[in-house]
Amino acid sequence: MPDLIHKSLLELRDALAVGEVSAEDAVSACLTHIAATEPQLNALISVQGEQALAQARAMDAQGPDASQPLWGVPLTVKDILCTKGVTTTCASKILEDFVPFYDATAVQGLKKAGAIIIAKANMDEFAMGSSTENSAFKTTANPWDLSKVPGGSSGGSAASVAARQCFGTLGTDTGGSIRQPASFCGCVGLKPTYGRVSRYGCVAYASSLDQISPLGRSVRDVAALLQAIAGFDPKDSTSVDRPVPDYAAAIEAKSDLTGLRIGLPEEYWGEGLDTEVASACRLAVDKAAGLGATIVPVTLPNTKYAIATYYIVAMAEASSNLARFDGVRYGLRDKDADELIEMYTSSRSKGFGDEVQRRIMLGTYVLSAGYYDAYYRKAAQVRRLVRQDFLDAFAKCDVIAGPASPITAWGIGEISNDPLKMYLLDIFTISLNLAGLPGMSLPVGLGADSGMPVGLQLLGPAFAEAELLATAGVLEAACPPLPEPTGL
Numbered sequence: 001m002p003d004l005i006h007k008s009l010l011e012l013r014d015a016l017a018v019g020e021v022s023a024e025d026a027v028s029a030c031l032t033h034i035a036a037t038e039p040q041l042n043a044l045i046s047v048q049g050e051q052a053l054a055q056a057r058a059m060d061a062q063g064p065d066a067s068q069p070l071w072g073v074p075l076t077v078k079d080i081l082c083t084k085g086v087t088t089t090c091a092s093k094i095l096e097d098f099v100p101f102y103d104a105t106a107v108q109g110l111k112k113a114g115a116i117i118i119a120k121a122n123m124d125e126f127a128m129g130s131s132t133e134n135s136a137f138k139t140t141a142n143p144w145d146l147s148k149v150p151g152g153s154s155g156g157s158a159a160s161v162a163a164r165q166c167f168g169t170l171g172t173d174t175g176g177s178i179r180q181p182a183s184f185c186g187c188v189g190l191k192p193t194y195g196r197v198s199r200y201g202c203v204a205y206a207s208s209l210d211q212i213s214p215l216g217r218s219v220r221d222v223a224a225l226l227q228a229i230a231g232f233d234p235k236d237s238t239s240v241d242r243p244v245p246d247y248a249a250a251i252e253a254k255s256d257l258t259g260l261r262i263g264l265p266e267e268y269w270g271e272g273l274d275t276e277v278a279s280a281c282r283l284a285v286d287k288a289a290g291l292g293a294t295i296v297p298v299t300l301p302n303t304k305y306a307i308a309t310y311y312i313v314a315m316a317e318a319s320s321n322l323a324r325f326d327g328v329r330y331g332l333r334d335k336d337a338d339e340l341i342e343m344y345t346s347s348r349s350k351g352f353g354d355e356v357q358r359r360i361m362l363g364t365y366v367l368s369a370g371y372y373d374a375y376y377r378k379a380a381q382v383r384r385l386v387r388q389d390f391l392d393a394f395a396k397c398d399v400i401a402g403p404a405s406p407i408t409a410w411g412i413g414e415i416s417n418d419p420l421k422m423y424l425l426d427i428f429t430i431s432l433n434l435a436g437l438p439g440m441s442l443p444v445g446l447g448a449d450s451g452m453p454v455g456l457q458l459l460g461p462a463f464a465e466a467e468l469l470a471t472a473g474v475l476e477a478a479c480p481p482l483p484e485p486t487g488l
């Protein structure tokens, strides 16, 4: 069934539901394509081929289950989400052999909906990075051009979906890690409101910013994934007890953008923005206006402090979260060490990569007694102002639009030795995490110079996922669909 992998998640789901395709066919098609593409793509850390096939066969023996909206659909998940009995490495040597004895709540949600997890996707170590080059195991290529990065930190997830290795995926977004790789690989990625999706079983990077996020090849595919993972979970004290809307119904209910006010923040459309990105995004905004939306100027004045604020908060939380990897309770231990302190230091020095060590050191510094007030407390205060910017802007508009990244995917190795430069490229995505709000990236075309995908971000007020998806659905129908990636 050669064309099976080219179906959208929903097309496949519908074919599975009526028995036109078996779950085994769907899984085999993905595994065959993984075998053909993975040597060049390197999107996956581990593939659960036999397990997935056995599960598919067992499901086929029972027949399609109409109560399971993702019945038989093969998916990948980022290797930061705990999967029962399957290694969960966070792309780190320190967790190379870690096998969780439980599923993350979001993974459980996918399984309950009938999905089959076929592989764990590559990522930047502990989700720290914007290019997936910080993985301890491999560098993922962009399926549009194998010499370029897929974005990060959920770059393996995005590449696996864009390359048709699977029909959808889950990643995490702490400062843009679902929206930016979605943009670089021509996919749709949605970062939900903080608390919408349980973080239980997601290995923590920066707990107050992390959010598990779906990524797919269309708005409707992403809505189906979000539907399976959203909702209250008593196991995560930050998860919010609030009804989950019917996302697919919200998309179907909207056919134009009449009455919608789209805010364009001056800070997202000016200096530093590449012209090919600006023009592709502008074209999409013009289409939105043609469909009835009103375009209003807004301002997010504290954007200039967002990078500094984000990196202080994120590194502080990371230094605390990663303290648990001490060579005793989890993962790698240096067995040659003679005494306890030497064992801690050498296990952590050998187990963590350079970027993770850099962040642990900086995070420890900003939390230290002499510097806490100057850095961490100040960052917490500015974070509040960044959030206030959004609240003020949403008094004037319903949705904010801007590019996901100032440039399209860059070359592998091009900036990996300049961490500060890479941090600065997160400028359009990180404020949203500081504010805890939802946002998505929608592919709106290919850059005129690079030929690489460009993503438009749509940002909304808290719990506006349904409105964002509905707006994106209308825009998606109006933008010519991207061709399949050409790099493989």
Ligand code: GLN
Residues within 6 Å of the ligand: 127, 128, 129, 130, 152, 153, 172, 173, 174, 175, 176, 177, 178, 205, 314, 426
């Ligand atoms: N690039 C950002 C960082 O390195 C965001 C990563 C993420 O969202 N996980 O922290």
